[in-house]
Amino acid sequence: MRRGGFLFAAVVIGISSLCISIPATAADKVIKIGTLFPLTGSCALAGQRCQASVATAVEVINNSYPDIQVPLAGQEGILDGTRIELVHADHQGKPDVGKAEAERLFNQEGVYAIIGCYNSAVTKPASFVAERKKKLFMCGCSSSAALTQRGFSYFFRMAPTDQTESLEFVEVMHWLEKMKKANLKTVGLIYENSEFGKHAADEGKAAAAAGGFEVVADVAFSPGATNLNSEVQTLKAKNPDVVFGACLGGDYTLWVRTMKQMEWLPQAALNYCTGYQDPVITKQLGDDANYFMGGTGYSPEFAELMPAVAAVEKIYKQKTNPSVPFDSDSIQEAVAMFVLAQAIEKAGTLDYKVVAEALHADTWKSPLSLGGEVAFAPGGQNIKAKSLITQLQGGSYKRIYPTDLADTEVVFPMAAWTAR
Known part of the structure; x- marks a missing residue:
């Protein structure tokens, strides 16, 4: 039995x-x-x-x-x-x-x-x-x-993709050169040492070089970092005109606050799909979040x-x-x-x-x-995917590029920490 x-x-x-x-x-x-x-x-x-x-x-x-x-x-x-x-x-x-x-x-x-x-x-x-x-x-x-x-x-x-965003970032840099008479020559990258971060950095370096800009800083860090002092110090020492950032979640918050602690900012900071797009992080950072830029597929300002x-x-x-x-x-x-x-x-x-x-x-x-x-291409990428370049101003994601969809003038260069 x-x-x-x-x-x-x-x-x-x-x-x-x-x-x-x-x-x-x-x-x-x-x-x-x-x-x-x-x-x-x-x-x-x-x-x-x-x-x-x-x-x-x-x-x-x-x-x-x-x-x-x-x-x-x-x-x-x-x-x-x-x-x-x-x-x-x-x-x-x-x-x-x-x-x-x-x-x-x-x-x-x-x-x-x-x-x-x-x-x-x-x-x-x-x-x-x-x-x-x-x-x-x-x-x-x-x-x-x-x-x-x-x-x-x-x-x-x-x-x-981060490839698309990298090309957009370089396009924005050329636009800033034309509209703001900016003298932009160098790019720095800070990114998490992961599938996302490394590929974003590779695409960013390729796009920057193709656009005629020199990459002077290539800074990787471990996700979930508790200290980014050496990484930000490296950026500060190289002093790139523009920084491309690939920092998710709390790493983004830490990066921004460490730059403030070291009293340094580039002329512009452009971010991939990172903590920049997170409305909770934006609220936590308060005024410190302002004047950073990045690719954005949706925010309430797009209503x-x-x-x-x-x-x-x-x-x-x-x-x-x-x-x-x-x-x-x-x-x-x-x-x-x-x-x-x-x-x-x-x-x-x-x-x-x-x-x-x-x-x-x-x-x-x-x-x-x-x-x-x-609509999908072979391999599965949505070929209709679209985003706008936004800049945080007053805690809101303002549309700044392309110009036909812009609702606000870009603040350039970024306002210094002491001027906020």
């Missing part, structure tokens, strides 16, 4: 494992989607907002919101009423944890696709898991250009350019801190969810290959994107 019981239990466990590994079908009326973000660690606040952003998109997709002007808002669910259920995971900002969590989400939780991961260093191994399994990985804001240069078929990224966002943002604020709006990174994760749901709906199936082909073949409406549309 005991031996028979063990055999029966083994069979049941085997069947249960098999069921978990099979993605949900329309008949189940539920499809699981995994989210994989840094919910703890130095980027926890950003990760939590990204998770809330995906949850917001799912709220709109699962329920009827006819007054919200985004795709699928007027119906309930996809595929004749199939609802989306989220399974959340925390990668802690660690690539090895992200890879293991991606495996767990697919193998144990039975998710159909994963949305993540904020940190490019984690997105790289986690998305490799999905590609190996021929399952979908939707990336909102991880910006490393290398992610969409791997020839993957099941990886899709919404945001502009007139993106009128559909307000109604979705209202739901988003119910799922996170009500005083914190969408930011340039988190909103991309909602876009990822909306685009995936549209592709499944149009494909009429959960077949991975068919949905991936649909994602590549069509142009998707995206009112939450600055460009208004999403």
Whole structure:
């Protein structure tokens, strides 16, 4: 009897494992989607907002919101009423944890696709898991250009890349030379020693050189640093005219405060998708945040350019801190969810290959994107991705470039610490 019981239990466990590994079908009326973000660690606040952003998109997709002007808002669910259920995971900002969590989400939780991961260093191994399994990985804001240069078929990224932003930074430098009679000759880079930081630095150096500028400082640091004195001292000693920054979360705060402590600033500082874009960090820094610049895909100051966002943002604020709006990174994760749901709906199936082909073949409406549309090149990069160069003035993200979309004149050079 005991031996028979063990055999029966083994069979049941085997069947249960098999069921978990099979993605949900329309008949189940539920499809699981995994989210994989840094919910703890130095980027926890950003990760939590990204998770809330995906949850917001799912709220709109699962329920009827006819007054919200985004795709699928007027119906309930996809595929004749199939609802989306989220399974959340925390990668802690660690690539090895992200890879293991991606495996767990697919193998144990039975998710159909994963949305993540904020940190490019984690997105790289986690998305490799999905590609190996021929399952979908939707990336909102991880910006490393290398992610969409791997020839993957099941990886899709919404945001502009650090390559695109580097070219924009150099364009802004030439514009400053013309409009402000700036004498800009040198560039310095400060970046975290990670997939994101190293690729941003490589792209920044290449763009600067191609634009005729000399790179005089190349400063890397370990993510989660507790002291950036030597790094900032190196920048100060080289005194570049412009600094490109790739510092996430608390590292950005530390960098800014260390520059203030050392009473040094370049003429301009341009930031990739970093702590610069984080409204919470901006509030924490107060006046110290002002006059820094960077690429921005969304801020509340873009309301007139993106009128559909307000109604979705209202739901988003119910799922996170009500005083914190969408930011340039988190909103991309909602876009990822909306685009995936549209592709499944149009494909009429959960077949991975068919949905991936649909994602590549069509142009998707995206009112939450600055460009208004999403379309993917081979490798998964959104070729419709768009951002503006903003400058923080009075704690608000002011549009300064391109000039046809600008709402404020740039402050150049940056106001010295003692003049604030």
